[in-house]
Ligand SMILES: [Zn+2]
């Protein structure tokens with residue numbers, strides 16, 4: 101499952117093309133500004149999250165992967 105195109109477009113605009121990561125474990129002190137191209141579910145679908153903009157975080161590949169390994173949800177987008 102992934103976000104509909106309309107949500108992806110809005111998230112990309114909101115983020116201005118850069119990673120929206122705000123995690124404490126981020127090597128960029130939670131303010132990564134790398135170019136992003138992946139969409140992360142803040143709350144995983146399996147945990148009751150949905151495909152709404154509010155649940156979408158636009159992230160760079162590194163932060164996205166780290167987000168999943170950190171929360172133990174490796175592999176789930
Ligand atoms: Zn990060």
Ligand SMILES: [Zn+2]
Nearest residue numbers: 119132160163
């Ligand atoms: Zn990042």
